[in-house]
Structures are given as structure tokens and as C-alpha cells.
Amino acid sequence: MRILLAEDEIALSRAYATALEMQGYEVKQAFDGERALELANSEIFDMIILDIMMPKRSGLEVLKELRASGNTTYVIMLTAMSEVDDKISGLDMGADEYLTKPILLKELVARIRSLERRIDTSFNENVLTFGSVKLNVAEQELSAKNSIILAGKETKLMEVLMKNKNKKLSTEYIYNHVWSKDDECDAGYVWIYISYLKQKLKAINANIEIMGEENREFELVEV
Known part of the structure; x- marks a missing residue:
């Protein structure tokens, strides 16, 4: 399973990526929204993890452009506890799931495993x-x-x-x-x-x- 991880906090992103790679996932990292959008449009991913607050383009801007272009990749948004309005906006734009920061690494892995099972068994478009x-x-x-x-x-x-x-x-x-x-x-x-x-x-x-x-x-x- 290929995952695009878009998180601008480099140390945190590397910690997430290492934890996921140890579970057998292939992870590609982006440290700003512009790079995340570029990778999402040019490469194939089974899941995209988008932090809302990123430089150049926010996670919400990236999500909006992806959905407008017809990209249906499963998207998890990372949001701070206080970003309730952004969470609602993201759901309206087509986000599939939210995780609230700070996130424990074990929780992140467990949630992705659960989501992976749901993706594998989800109802396909007719x-x-x-x-x-x-x-x-x-x-x-x-x-x-x-x-x-x-x-x-x-x-x-x-x-x-x-x-x-x-x-x-x-x-x-x-x-x-x-x-x-x-x-x-x-x-x-x-x-x-x-x-x-x-x-x-x-x-x-x-x-x-x-x-x-x-x-x-x-x-x-x-x-």
C-alpha cells in the first residue's frame, strides 16, 4: 500500500513515515501543500494523509483541487483540536476521515490498518x-x-x-x-x-x- 504523507513538521513527518514503513507501507513524504498536490497528480497512492496547516497550500486547498480533478484517493486529514470549522469544510470537500493531533504513533498505525480494511471492502462506484x-x-x-x-x-x-x-x-x-x-x-x-x-x-x-x-x-x- 502506497501512502502520501503531507506534513510540514519534518521531524514529526519522519516519525510517522518510519512507523508506517515498519508496518510494511510505502510512504512518500511532502513538506508543503504544493509538493503534495504535485505528487498526488503525478503518482499513484492508495491513501493520502494531509495536514490542514501547511505552507504554500493548505491541506484544504490541496483536497479541493484533488476532488475537482476527479481524484478519488482515500484522504485522511490531520487537524488540531481547535480546527473544528476546518474539519467541517474538509468533510464538505470530500475528506474521508479525520485524525486529531497530537497523534500517538500506535494510534496512527492502528487507524490506517482499520481504514485499509475498509478501503479493501468498500463499495465501488457502479x-x-x-x-x-x-x-x-x-x-x-x-x-x-x-x-x-x-x-x-x-x-x-x-x-x-x-x-x-x-x-x-x-x-x-x-x-x-x-x-x-x-x-x-x-x-x-x-x-x-x-x-x-x-x-x-x-x-x-x-x-x-x-x-x-x-x-x-x-x-x-x-x-
């Missing part, structure tokens, strides 16, 4: 759209000028690509987010299923395309 294409996740239907029914793994793969449109996803990232540890296959299956989806996008006359080469990065773009 319909995703990009360009002329719609993906009905529940019905496993991909449609544009025509429509086609996808297999289970094809649906999950298309869902991951559409939720991260215009971003480069590594083969490893896709494999870890589509296939489970119980699946008897390796990362080579990513290219096989990418090939299936390429054919099906052509079949429905889609104006989006999956760019990339075997064992490298893939990106869903509008053409």
Missing part, C-alpha cells in the same frame, strides 16, 4: 466514465458506441485503469491491485489481460486507449 467509455462495474459491462461484457479480472483491471486515467501504472502495481495472493498466476498475466482489453476497446469503438509495453508501465489515455 459506473465509471472516461472519454466516450462507460464501465458498469456491477454488471461488468464496457460500453461506448457498442457494448461488451467483460470477465471478472478484465472488469477489475479496467476499473483500476479508469480510476487512474492519464497516470502511468507499473505492471507490479496493476498486478498487486487486480490479482490476489490466492490467484495461481504471476505478473505476466497483466500483459495478457491488457491485450484482451485493448481488443475489446476497439470492438466498442472507444476513443480511449491503453498505452504501454509488456512488463513496463501502462496508461489509459483519450485519443
